[in-house]
Amino acid sequence: MGQHVFVAQGLYRILVGACQVAKSRQQATIGADDIQESMRRRIPNFVPGRLAGAGPLADRPGGWAGFEVAATLRQARWEAFRSPGRRRPGDAIHWGDDVPAAIRRAIDLAPPARPAVGTGDLAAVLFTGYSALPGTGGIAWPKDDDRPLRPLTDYLLHWRYVTPDPQPQQKPPARWVSAYTSLTAGADVVLANLELEAIRQAVRLGRDRVTTADLVLAVAAFEDELAARRLRPVQAHRSLLTVRGLTSADAALAATTATDTDDPAVAGPARRRAWRTNPNNPPWSTAAAAAADQARTTAAAAGVPAGSAQLLSAALTVPDNAAGTLLRALHTDPSEVLRDAA
Incomplete structure (x- = not known):
């Protein structure tokens, strides 16, 4: 970075x-x-x-x-x-x-x-x-004016879903989990924030909807932020993109020219994922919405919290070309990423 x-x-x-x-x-x-x-x-x-x-x-x-x-x-x-x-x-x-x-x-x-x-x-x-002003001894520039914006891990740090390395991993207090899950309509906390990050990535790219490529960008941002801040999730986590030398900046640049989704349809209302159909956010393609739901279902069946590995794997397996096209533009074989995410 x-x-x-x-x-x-x-x-x-x-x-x-x-x-x-x-x-x-x-x-x-x-x-x-x-x-x-x-x-x-x-x-x-x-x-x-x-x-x-x-x-x-x-x-x-x-x-x-x-x-x-x-x-x-x-x-x-x-x-x-x-x-x-x-x-x-x-x-x-x-x-x-x-x-x-x-x-x-x-x-x-x-x-x-x-x-x-x-x-x-x-x-x-x-x-x-x-x-x-005279006598102040200099200008007090805004807090955190020396580091990039990292909203994803800021949220997860607040709710104790990531911790500073090498501190012992501790589960978030039950009252915090209850408060957060009520805000996200029962959605898994890490997955919910990865979805919000995908929306931010789509906005930054100027896209008219969230695609599976934006899910890849969200995972890349998550891994970058963890590495830059020396954080680790309290749940199991595997680096799938940074371990290959990929950065969120490289991925974002590649996404500006990589082929867009071949799924022109927009997902319908999502009762338990209100941010997907919030009129203040770009809508989701049906493939991106299906991938996020698949990540949650796969994790639930395995008895583990949904995280970046499940989301990345789902983005590469739903019927859509955007996620795979982006990885190939970064000289990365999607099948190898899928193998490591399994």
Whole structure:
């Protein structure tokens, strides 16, 4: 993951706030001035200077940096407005050209060893003369402004379904399990969060629905986050993608060109998986929904919690080409992954 530069978690929250600022101002465009206001609201000792203007995009709009900028802006807008379609509140609001240009320039100017570009990096590009209030001893940038956004393991850490390595593995308190399963309508906690991650991956790619390829991307993100944070699940877990040298960044880039699903149908309502048919999220293809259900059924029959291995195996066995096509684009044999997941 070190070869890829990500948008930091703290900066991501600033971008979500900028969307909300633009909405409150009843603007059609989210621009640098909205980011400025979002920083002012979230960083008490931040005094913005004059907008410097980012200028045109660098001559390298493609590659990982170009993807990360576009994907992060899609995700921030989706989180702020929860409207992936074109007929719901917030749909008319879009990012101005100065915003991706500024973030891309911040990435280009960041030190090579830095894994994430933070709020200070973007402020240095956007503003001239920004400073801290007198006597504060510097600017208190947002928390977690030095690491990439990792929402999947953040959730699972909170509910104690993953633990820091090498701490002893402990089951989550029963009251937490009860509270969480009531929120997810009885769904397995790890599988539910992998499904939510698949939705996020589809949003980042700009897809109109969740496919089995997005299930692969969710598993890749899960394995990457576990490795980067030195975490391990409290249940049995096998690395199926990172052990082959695959990263979530490589998988996401491959997914932008890999063949899309050959299943054009959209899954119907899912009573116990409400997030699949929530109008605020992209709908699921029937194959992706069937794979998620198959993962749960297979795990239940084996008497184990549904996890990433069952989901990846199901994604590669349902009648759909998207998951297998993505792995082959990454020079990985799907049959070998299936063998190891069994």
